[in-house]
Amino acid sequence: MLVTALLMASTAPAGSALERLAAGLGYRVTVIDNRPADCPPLPLDPAVAPPVPLPPRRCMVLDIDLDMPANVAAPAGLELRTSLIGSVLRLDSPDFTSRVENGDVTIFALKPGRTLVPGRHYRIRMTASVPFFSRAFVLPNAVLAAPGVAPAVIAATRPGTDPDTGLETLPFVAPMTDEPRLATAAAVDRNVWLTPERAFARYAARGTAAAPDIVILPKPVQATRPDGATLDLSRGVRLALRGGSRTALIPALAGLARVGVGSGAVPLSIAIGDPSIAPEGYRLDVAATGIRIASHDVAGASYALRSLAQQAAHERLRMKPLTVVDAPRYGYRGLHVDLARNFHGRDEILRIVEQMAALKLNTLHLHLGDDEGWRMEIPALPELTQVGAYRCLDLSDATCLQPQLGADPARDAPTNGYLTTGDYLAILAAAKARQITVVPSFDMPGHSRAAIKSMEARYRRLAAAGRLAEAERFRLVEPGDTTRYASIQNYDDNTLNVCIQQTYRFVDTIVSAMARLHQQAGVPLRLYHIGADETAGAWRNSPACRAEAARTGTPVANLGARFVERVATMLAARGIHAGAWSDGLTHADPSALPAQTHSYIWGGLFDRGVAEAHAQVNRGWPVILSIPDVTYLDMPQAVSPDEPGATWATREIDLFRLYAFMPGNLPANAATITNILNQPGVIDDRTPLTPGHQVAGIQGQLWSEMVRRDSQMDYMLFPRLFALAERGWSRAAWEPAYVPGAAYSYGDERVDHSAMLAGWRDFAARVAERLPALDRDGITYRLTPPGARIVDGRLEANSETPGQRIDYRADGAAWARYAAPVAVTGAVDLRTVTADGKRASHTVTVLPERAAWQ
Structure with missing residues (x-):
């Protein structure tokens, strides 16, 4: 049924008509089709330069159903504002038009002369540019706005909490059940949903190990x-x-x-x-x-x-x-945690630090500043957190930032906030006590909208007080710059101008503040990550950049590389190494960069990642593997409409995929890993490693665009962090030695698959031994749902790791513990349960009639 809250006159809440409408509006989102026959072209602004790359022609169709309360009319000028991943390509609605505000904020506005009648049903059907492979792509906390009144969150779009899993739910999103239309976006895509029957076959093929004698994780040499x-x-x-x-x-x-x-x-x-x-x-x-x-x-x-x-x-x-x-294989064994997109506070980070120590991970990369939020107190620049750390319904961005990514706009929402200097010192102290290095990161020059908007608020405050010179000191906007651009996340105002002195004064102030905190904690700042990725085509019409280009002979398009070189040199003068994402370093001049510049490789295995990693290792740089189709822990853990996670890099990173990663022989991963379309592929070693060179380490990344709760952060990290720790610490016996120039394809016999499965069984058994410790520590790790099938009227079930408790129920009966194949009739629900019985996995359902075709 449509999620509907009808307001009765006798119980109507106080407040404006807009507030009453937001409280009573029924709201339901249904993903209709990820493979429509007609995908309109992506609308491009011809004034944006350089042009935005055209994505593959794929799209999806989605419905938003609205049920008006019986006694509340829509105010004039009504807008529905919601976060949307992707762009609207076509809108089918007699009542609404659409436009993009900035970033992912999409606005559906009533057409002139149209109104919403109390008690009526309305439908907005859109074709959008990004397929929604999961219900989690539908973002919560949609907002109603109208002229002259305060905006209000639509109550029906607020997330809920699953009482069994403790995780966020989206009750306003319809179930996704039509696999042929929803599982893929193209005929060449071989991904299929991980149904219980398919999971049963997967786990059975991998086998189950006996209880291990030595359980140490990561595996000792x-x-x-x-x-x-x-x-x-x-x-x-x-x-x-x-x-x-x-x-x-x-x-x-x-x-x-x-x-x-x-x-x-x-x-x-x-x-x-x-x-x-x-x-x-x-x-x-x-x-x-x-x-x-x-x-x-x-x-x-x-x-x-x-x-x-x-x-x-x-x-x-x-x-x-x-x-x-x-002893460890790699000296750098890291975890990147994004606090910027959605905030996660000191207590969650301290819990993660302790778990890292238990897994012998030694580097915590904290992402503290991005477009959607600034999460670190800098006393010299208070607006960074006064404005940049909060999302609210001030649609002007003057006192806070507009909500992006479905964030709750309430000031006290968990996704709002920042680390105080005291919080950061506590994290440094806990990390130091566990021999963990903390690497702060504020992404620049792109991904800087929170900083830019915050410094504009500072400018307005000081300019209004007549202190114009002081106001200009940290203003990150050049008034005469008329460049129009769009970042990959669709922002047109998120890039620092790399040609004005205020930018470098700002960077120096941030670095100085962080260095002082590290010094105070007794752990001098030795590595600072500047980001430098996904910089939009800014500066083309910047007077300062045109002057810089004329003075230096550097094309305007190459000035982003000059920014990286200049900031890395500034850091080196302080005795600090610069780290950056690999694409930000690709166009920089190696001779203009310090020798110990750290490159974090985020190209895909089947894309540019291997060549990029080898080329930058050959420069003598410390290279950290951050490969997205293996180590991005914000990707889903299964191909499933009920599994959260972004899907731009891969449709699935399960525990096995990360365990099977071969960081010392990147081309060999083609033998065991398929591409994003679940197709076998070939990885050529077109840029061989120079003899004697190897990568410096490995790092897992958890980006928080769709991670709004600490419980969800735990869910995405654990137990996959166990596999990351294993690969960073131990060289697998089945990983073949790297041979320069060798290419690999799927199933290549140079990778001993039998030995890999034997190693997996040992690893899975050690993981199972560790899970009760996570329960004890209050970590809401992912409980993998069981595999199951019904054959000749008998239920068979298995699990990803050995010894996991499985419960089942048939015909509406109470949950019972599964111990051995059992006779059943009809559909059967199953779930995995923690050893203490306090928490369960998502419930999955197996049907007898599916057994014949799975």
Whole structure:
């Protein structure tokens, strides 16, 4: 049924007619077709230069159904404002027109002379440029606006909460059930929905491992079991430390205490400073007489204690003898968390920092500034957070930013806010205690709308007070610049002018503020990420840039590269390395960049990523693999209409896909990974690595465009972060050695698929052992729904990782625990449940009649 709230006169709330309409309007969104026969061309503004690249001709059809309350009329000049991923190509409505405000804000305005009659039903049918493969693409918190009254959020568009999963729901979005019309956007696309039957076949093909003996995650380089008696750790440990301070090990010792190993009698000796052990490496010996740890540094000792805690919990504190010799494959093992698009606060970051430490990840990349929000307090520039940290319904962007991405405009909404300097210091302290480096990032010169709008508010404040010179100091807009452009996210006002001194004064002020905080925390700022990606075709008509181009002989189009070079040099003068997304470095002059410029590769495996990574490694730069079709954790975890996530890079990154990633031999990934259309492909090594060169590390990225709650952040990160940690720490035995120039195609026998599946089964079993610890820590990780099929009237079910509890119900009965194949009739619902029974996965349904064709 249509989500409808009818206002009765006797219970109508106080407020304007617009508020009453927003409270009572029925609102329903239905994705009709992702493969319509007729896709209109994308409308382009001929004044935008350089021209926006034309996307492939694909589109989707979507309906917005509106039910008017019985006794509330629409005010004159009514507009419906909603966030829309993509652009409207065609609108079929006798009542509304559409236009783009900025970014993803699309406005449906009543046509002149039209009105909405109380009690009537209206439909807006649109054809839009981006297929919606998931219900999560429909963004919540649509707004009604009209002249002279305050805008109001349509109550029916507010998200809800699933009582079983604890995750956000979108009750106003119709179920997506028509797979032939909705699962793909083109006939060549081989993606199919991961139905329970298909999941059953997938999990069965991968196999299930027996309970593992050694559960340490990420997998150690070497772990053996010497002979000897067990050690009872329930008696606690007595620490003897040489070469370091106990304070530096407090979090790791606390992790040991959480599994039941407190202070006591068992000797635990730790020797830090062994030069024969690699940085961050360790040796752990458990014997009946006690425990000995040797490490190169404090990080290695901490990691040894984390491994000990995992194994001790598995063995219920009665440990058999164990020897582990371990060190990381890569020195950079990172996680990028986007706080800018939708805010996530200090407490969530601190929880993630602790989980990173347990997984031996050592770099936290915090994305703090973008178009949709500025999330870091800079005391010298208070407007950055006073204006840039909040979305509200001031449609002028004067006191806050317009809501984008379906954000709740309430000032106290969780998606609003920023890190205070105290919050950031707390994060730095927690990270330092866990040997994690924090890398701050404010994307520039593109993706800077929040900064630009905030500094315009500062300009207006000071100019109104007659302090014009001071107002101009940080104004990021050049009044004479008439350039019209559109960013890839459809902003026309999000790019810093790289030719005015105010821009560099602003950058220097931000860097200075962050450097002071790092110094105060006792962790000098050594790496700062400047972004530099997706810069729109700005500056063409900037007087300052035309003058700069004439003075230097640099074409206006190349001035973005000059910005990267100049800022990286500014940072180097402070002893800070610059990091940037790889596309921002592609056109820069390597000779004009510092030698230790960090490049974060985000080209796709089947696109430019491999060549770009190899070319930039060959320059001698530290290169971090941030490959979107493998490490972008905002991508869906399954091809499913009920699975959240962006789909521009891939339709699915499940636990197996990330586990199977081969970072040391990028072309070899074609042997196991399909492209975005789920087609086998070939990866050629057209730009071979120079002998002796390799990437510096790997990083997972969680962008937050569609991540509005902390629970959703947990869901997207875990347990996939386990696979990222495994690949950053351990070289898989089945990864073939890199051979310059070698090309790979799907199924290539140089990748030992049998060995890969054996490794997967061991990994999946170790993941299963870790999940109860996440429950204990309050992490709302993804519970993968079970696979299931009905054959000859009997239900069979399995799970992605071994030992997961599966519940089922048939014919409307109560939930029962699945233990073995069972006779059923009709449709059967299934879900995966946590070991403590407190949380469940999404419910899936298996139908007997589907068994024949799956």
